[in-house]
Amino acid sequence: MTSIAPPPRPDRPRVQDLAGAVLAGGDTEDLLDLLVHSARTDLGARSAALVLPLAPGTWTFELVDGPDAADLLGRTLTPRSPAGAALEETDSEALERIGALLVGKQDIPALLAVVDGAEHGSGFLAVLRDRPDGAGPDGAADPAFTRADRERLDALAALVLLTLRVPAPGVSDELDDERSRIARDLHDLAIQELFAVGMELEALTDALAAPGQPPSNTRIRSSVASSVQGLENAVAQIRQIVQSLRRERLEATLTEQLRHEVGLAAAGLGFVPTLRLPPHPAAMEAELPSEIADDVVAVVRECLANAARHAHASAVAVSVSLFSEGVDRVVQVNVSDNGRGIDPTVQRRSGLANMSSRARRHSGWVDALSLEPGTMISWRVTLPAA
Numbered sequence: 001m002t003s004i005a006p007p008p009r010p011d012r013p014r015v016q017d018l019a020g021a022v023l024a025g026g027d028t029e030d031l032l033d034l035l036v037h038s039a040r041t042d043l044g045a046r047s048a049a050l051v052l053p054l055a056p057g058t059w060t061f062e063l064v065d066g067p068d069a070a071d072l073l074g075r076t077l078t079p080r081s082p083a084g085a086a087l088e089e090t091d092s093e094a095l096e097r098i099g100a101l102l103v104g105k106q107d108i109p110a111l112l113a114v115v116d117g118a119e120h121g122s123g124f125l126a127v128l129r130d131r132p133d134g135a136g137p138d139g140a141a142d143p144a145f146t147r148a149d150r151e152r153l154d155a156l157a158a159l160v161l162l163t164l165r166v167p168a169p170g171v172s173d174e175l176d177d178e179r180s181r182i183a184r185d186l187h188d189l190a191i192q193e194l195f196a197v198g199m200e201l202e203a204l205t206d207a208l209a210a211p212g213q214p215p216s217n218t219r220i221r222s223s224v225a226s227s228v229q230g231l232e233n234a235v236a237q238i239r240q241i242v243q244s245l246r247r248e249r250l251e252a253t254l255t256e257q258l259r260h261e262v263g264l265a266a267a268g269l270g271f272v273p274t275l276r277l278p279p280h281p282a283a284m285e286a287e288l289p290s291e292i293a294d295d296v297v298a299v300v301r302e303c304l305a306n307a308a309r310h311a312h313a314s315a316v317a318v319s320v321s322l323f324s325e326g327v328d329r330v331v332q333v334n335v336s337d338n339g340r341g342i343d344p345t346v347q348r349r350s351g352l353a354n355m356s357s358r359a360r361r362h363s364g365w366v367d368a369l370s371l372e373p374g375t376m377i378s379w380r381v382t383l384p385a386a
Helices: 015-024 028-042 082-088 092-097 147-165 173-209 217-247 254-269 281-287 290-311 350-360
Strands: 047-055 058-065 100-103 106-115 123-128 274-276 316-325 328-337 365-370 375-382
Touching: 015 028, 015 147, 015 254, 028 047, 028 058, 028 123, 028 147, 058 082, 082 092, 082 123, 092 106, 100 123, 106 147, 123 147, 147 254, 147 274, 173 217, 254 274, 254 281, 254 290, 254 316, 281 316, 290 316, 290 328, 290 350, 290 375, 350 365, 350 375
Parallel strands: 274 316
Antiparallel strands: 047 058, 047 123, 100 106, 106 123, 316 328, 328 375, 365 375
């Protein structure tokens, strides 16, 4: 079947801009409306819909953007429907294999992305497209959703999750105080340092452009060296602020910490990575010793940082799984991207060395596997005997 991609939309919001809007806080309904509308426009869909849990065993079409709102808005799903059965079993792969949703009496081609709400229950974000003129109900001429469509919808579904889990402004005075502290630290430290760098470079630019005697090589080297030092200072200050936020999240569950790392990574990557966890994350958290859980978070953080710095990827997927292998219980972290792969000329890979050290102390190992395209880092360790 020929893949029919929607025309490019250069004016669509960047995912990092949408992520910034979500992390900045705001009215939850307004943010969800924005994300559902973005799903419809970004993917050239006729409609987009957000389905969320209503009660145990029941889900509802909470938001619908497009002409199908009259048929879908407020409609409920139960485990008797394919989508409801997949949600009931928390089977994200089964949900993503569903290729159509019933609108009125007609099956409309659809692409679904799970919205994993953890203890709140799962839902999904969906986009629907018209069949080409003359296409029959058998779907032989259905408009194919591309890999890029899947990646974009997964990113928007991740932002929906963040929106549902980030408290709205005014919910907590403590949260407001913390935001004020972060803003103050950024302004007084990093932003002032960056402002000084900008002034130094602007002065050098003016000197180079001015008629007459150009600045000496000594002056140029001094300005550049001063600017580089200023940037290093700003980066160090931002890292300290981020680390302080991470230290304050020590009481968070493993699942919350992983989602937090994925959300933070959006700023560097330009999109939200996909995160896949076991169907019942709480059971995994209960089984993992705290030192292994801490290493899982650290490995995911390192992999996402490496992807942001080196991969130049348009998609990154994080998977954490727990399974039996013979008499052992094994936890495995896979982080894959579709970037340019590992440069064979680079000999120093401190990130892999750190991950290898974390694996060895738990009788495990780490591998860097080449994909077509991209790379997958696979880290796995054995849990101590009960």
